Amino acid sequence: EVQLVESGGGLVQPGGSLRLSCAASGFGVSSNFMNWVRQAPGKGLQWVSVIYSGGRAYYADSVKGRFTVSRDNSKNILYLQMNSLRAEDTAVYYCARGGDSAMVNVNWFDPWGQGTLVTVS
């Protein structure tokens, strides 16, 4: 079964750091686009970051320079290092698998993890 399980969320003060983890099973994180998406309380979905199989990464403007996505292929885990956190980063963070990153126009998200809550206060 393909599954994603996030961890690492919690309460952090403004300016602090946190590292989220997303453990994958049933597939390899190195073979697909792997994304982070967040949802502020009561709000909609906001894409945060993507990492390609080759390691290239992109970020939303709102987190560029503060967040870094990475992965450990041997452990099959995706990470999101979040630095210089702000109140507006408060959200549930989801990891989500995209398509095969060797293909084009396949970055729809399936499955999603259950999410981990980050509160900056």
Added chain:
Amino acid sequence: EIVMTQSPATLSVSPGERVTLSCRASQTVSSNVAWYQQKPGQAPRLLIYSRSTRATGIPARFSGSGYGTEFTLTISSLQSEDFAVYYCQQYDNWPPITFGQGTRLEIK
């Protein structure tokens, strides 16, 4: 950045009714649109990708259509478990990947 605009924001419908949700892109996204369903306290679930392809396990009452800038998600006969928030997403021109703001289906 491509802006995805969903309408209406909220839709009150009765079980058994047919409902159509709309999503408009600020520029063409070809057929590269997905739809998600999210229930309270749960992660989003993929319903439709590539405009009209149902994801694994999604019932046939869900269908997607459209091309370019106008897209629709239709639920042919609403079941009680379908009351949720629905999001469209474009993955044609990114980064950034963008979502609509969501349409909430509520029971009339």
